[in-house]
Amino acid sequence: MLRFVILCLTLTSVLVNIQDVGAVDAGGALDAVNNLAAVGAVTSPCQNGGAWSSTCPALPKPYLIDMNLSLRNFVVAAHNARRNRLALGELPGYGPARRMAFMRWDADLASRAELNVKQCQRLRDNCHNTARFRNSGQNIAYFAYNEAQTGVRTDQYLLRQAVSNWWIEYENANMAVINSYPTNWAGSSIDRFAVMAQQQQIAVGCAASRFVKNNLKHFLVTCNYAVDNVVGKPVYVNGPVGADCQTGMNINYPGLCKITENYNI
Template sequence: MKSICVLVGFLVLELTQVYGQDVTKNYCGDELCQPEKRPHIACQNNNDFVASCPRDRELVPMSTKRKNLLLMLHNRMRNKVALGKQKGYKQAKRMPILQWDDELAYLAELNVKTCKFAHDSCRNTMKYRSAGQNLAYSAHSDAHKPLAEELKKMMRAFYDEQKDANMTYIRSYHNHDKGKQIGHFTQLVSDRTTRVGCAISRYTEWSTKYNRDMKTLLLACDYSFTNIWEKHVYEEGTAGSGCKSGKHPVYKGLCNTSENVNPYENFFAWWLPQNQNRG
């Protein structure tokens, strides 16, 4: 039996100040994907799997149970870091709890319906104009594995990048000095991110490497904010001391669900694209 798990991270997106605006469904507007007018994943998208997908492709229903599992995995990891329980990392002063967002989940769904392990070029919304994205896939030679266990492995792989990061990258985000991946982890513990939405597809595809069919699971999680070049991932300080809404009753290192975070705070002098990383 052969199995693989692969990750890819998307770093640094758009920084147009529109915080607090209502969500729009007009995804073809030029203003969403500035400054380069990149194509939006949802523009003229009929929400079907693309024609090149394998015939057995399917969207895994995002049940309440699966949403709760993904939120729990995200928030447990955030909480561990925020409390300073991860070796080498300081406590987080104001890290909000992540909550589910249906629009982000919808946009993530469009990504996994491509059946390609690749980032879409733009997934911004009018509310989240700097949306981030983490992707992972696993492939097995015999059969699809239990979904919950696969999701846990993928999330653990995101988190395990902490071994290659440190507080230098947390205080000022930039590429790893030796080219190692850290962007999934930093996305995971960003204190500017408040919402997440994920989607899952699975299908059978031919592997030229192994010369056989592989049962493939593709996960996309879209976030309300992304990694920003030379800006902090999270602000260090006594855990929860900066939470204006108080601490969450379960995740004691995170802010409560009513925490109102403006991710663009103190960004007034910041200019894209010269500070933009294409990862």
């Protein structure tokens, strides 16, 4: 069972970026024996029937961000560009990948992410699995800022910040983590990077909400992923770039397999 630490948060008038709580056991990886344990699990966002949580402010009303085609493409490209660099062996401290998947948008994962951001608080949930993706992963980011900073805090700007902040955790990990995902990780958080770097990560779906609380504007974003890492299994298999891609290499991302590559997940 995952154990989560509670963070006490103090909001100031400057921009605050609050990442989701990292789990004690390497940040959310499922044990190999229990990697389907979350299927059918029920937590508050599952029980809320798609309505906004009572923890959300009443006025002004919170609202969901329209994840239009432009934002969806932006999120997917932000992931694929980083994965491509990693797979090519261009990320400092990391070797190339033999079979790194190309990612695409998934509407079901995005719908489950909507349930999460309707909580108006940064909390992981156990209801992000879908009929297709039974061992899904999840990343959450939370920003608070004052009225004077509103102009530059566009939806795309904050989505970029979220993805960048998750990915920068590569500085806390290493190839030992990549070769065998650990349990009881004692260092700084690695799970947000690791789920983005998973070689079988074929899909992502995200949602975001905005609301006002304590005189600050808030932006909450959740991204759900096709798969999560499994303790004792590799995040990706190190070796010659694309050596195990059965369909060939992606024309736009030469470190990733083609979109038609089939992964058994």
